[in-house]
Amino acid sequence: MxxxxxxxxxxxxxxxxxxxxxxxxxxxxxxxxxxxxxxxxxxxxxxxxxxxxxxxxxxxxxxxxxxxxxxxxxxxxxxxxxxxxxxxxxxxxxxxxxxxxxxxxxxxxxxxxxxxxxxxxxxxxxxxxxxxxxxxxxxxxxxxxxxxxxxxxxxxxxxxxxxxxxxxxxxxxxxxxxxxxxxxxxxxxxxxxxxxxxxxxxxxxxxxxxxxxxxxxxxxxxxxxxxxxxxxxxxxxxxxxxxxxxxxxxxxxxxxxxxxxxxxxxxxxxxxxxxxxxxxxxxxxxxxxxxxxxxxxxxxxxxxxxxxxxxxxxxxxxxxxxxxxxxxxxxxxxxxxxxxxxxxxxxxxxxxxxxxVGAFVYAGGRAVHCMSLATALLADPAVVEYQVRQTPRGALVTVATNGPCDTGALGAALALLMRRSGIPDPDVVVRVTDRLDRLWSGKLRQFEPLGTA
Ligand SMILES: [Zn+2]
CATH class of the missing domain: 3.40.50.12780 (ANL, N-terminal domain)
Structure with a gap:
């Protein structure tokens, strides 16, 4: 070939x-x-x-x-x-x-x-x-x-x-x-x-x-x-x-x-x-x-x-x-x-x-583009759906998976991305669910910036 x-x-x-x-x-x-x-x-x-x-x-x-x-x-x-x-x-x-x-x-x-x-x-x-x-x-x-x-x-x-x-x-x-x-x-x-x-x-x-x-x-x-x-x-x-x-x-x-x-x-x-x-x-x-x-x-x-x-x-x-x-x-x-x-x-x-998709903006105007978070999440082939909620110092991430998923490693990868964007000591929590909340339209709300929940 x-x-x-x-x-x-x-x-x-x-x-x-x-x-x-x-x-x-x-x-x-x-x-x-x-x-x-x-x-x-x-x-x-x-x-x-x-x-x-x-x-x-x-x-x-x-x-x-x-x-x-x-x-x-x-x-x-x-x-x-x-x-x-x-x-x-x-x-x-x-x-x-x-x-x-x-x-x-x-x-x-x-x-x-x-x-x-x-x-x-x-x-x-x-x-x-x-x-x-x-x-x-x-x-x-x-x-x-x-x-x-x-x-x-x-x-x-x-x-x-x-x-x-x-x-x-x-x-x-x-x-x-x-x-x-x-x-x-x-x-x-x-x-x-x-x-x-x-x-x-x-x-x-x-x-x-x-x-x-x-x-x-x-x-x-x-x-x-x-x-x-x-x-x-x-x-x-x-x-x-x-x-x-x-x-x-x-x-x-x-x-x-x-x-x-x-x-x-x-x-x-x-x-x-x-x-x-x-x-x-x-x-x-x-x-x-x-x-x-x-x-x-x-x-x-x-x-x-x-x-x-x-x-x-x-x-x-x-x-x-x-x-x-x-x-x-x-x-x-x-x-x-x-x-x-x-x-x-x-x-x-x-x-x-x-x-x-947008960005999460933190104290001091430091921003993380949501596409970078999405790409880090989808790098794990087990992740089929996800939702990321911004928190004051980081994010709460919920994922639906189709196989074993190392949530610790996933959280560390996301925290590293935030540190590199200038967010000091980011706090990222990843948990696995079998059902994610959906918006009324049937669309998944993948990114929720602070203050919109
Ligand atoms: Zn024209």
Missing amino acids: DSHESLLARQQADVFSELLRSSRRLAWSADRLAAERTARLRALLQHAAARSAGWKERLGDLDPSTATEADLARLPVLTKTDLTADFDRLVTDPALTWDRVRTHAERHPDGTYLDGRFRLVASSGTGGTRTHHVYDWDEWVALAALTIRWRRSSGAPDGLMASLYADSPVHISGALHAFFAGAAAAPARLVHLPATLALPEIVGGLNTADPDRLQGYPSMVQLLALEAGAGRLRIRPRWVSTSGEQCTDAVRAAVRAAWQVDVYDVFGCSEGVYAFPCAPGRSMHLPDDLVIVEPVDHHDQPVPLGRPAHKLLVTSLYRRAQPLIRYELTDATTLSDEPCPCGCAHRRIVDLRGRS
Whole structure:
């Protein structure tokens, strides 16, 4: 079998040859995009019904050869719990069993291909339970092209980009970073300072690298803007982009105050939906050529464009190995088909809420980014769900596990992270439970800062 490096080089080359085709579709009219979606939907339904017992059952008597977007409303909603519980029956390749996929992901956190072609992305999100998304070769090529095609027209300056996401290739942002880092035709020179480092280390690394561009979780970018205001961070980025959680007004204001630039906010997720901004601000274009997105309310009933929706049901038109048809994303959004001043006919997310991970701030303004705590917790493969409550000098951590878990070691790892962030003598308690409290929406409240309980 080919080495990881040669597979990576070959797939990177495939992405850069796909890029032109993918970019051209940004200029398509709404009608042409709709026709493309219908054709791709029919092919997807045909493939899913023919190769997967679970999908054959779910599609019922729907005829793939004449199906339209409107017919999707007749099909059941697919939740993350369904996808995990019925994993083996919802893939179209019998080699992709839950046991194989999970074991491969645990043994190869470096992103090694499964069977020389599949890429695996873990989703722990704010939904609690961990699941795995499988991308076959061409599906990953389509996704990777999707994440960079918009940058050509965004006016982003050349020069060094600092990336501040989680560093683990098992998560989508880390996986894309690892994929593009070192690519001969990479979109930019990159320096990676994982959000899992203590804040003073990130500040020091940025001062040394002196990047022209910054990308990261909104809450991390906000902490850095505040560090700049305090004079500890001395970079002058000309372009800032965020994704992974809600970009609040406070984040935008902090960035503007620190560096006099506006934030480009991007929506991306492990399921493979990636919406891109055409200008700084809240508006993001959906990939209308590659996904169907249905805005719905609490009861999965359609919400008209222009009105706030409680959830999105996503049908990925380019994922075949593990089809996602009406997959529930619990992101509250408002979608719009109003023409965009930029001329792109792809519909837009005009408002996006929820999904804020944030940071715990302690006495003296010392902060620990929650993503760094999350990564330390998920480094233990026994941990499947967790909840972290901030306490005055540390945290109370509750974990649900699927095997033996060394809570002492886990607590020590978290305390070390806090000490490195400047919190003196942190007090961390870890306990194991078989049930975690859930929010009314069914979402697990993974991080609870002091004063919000
Ligand atoms: Zn636009």
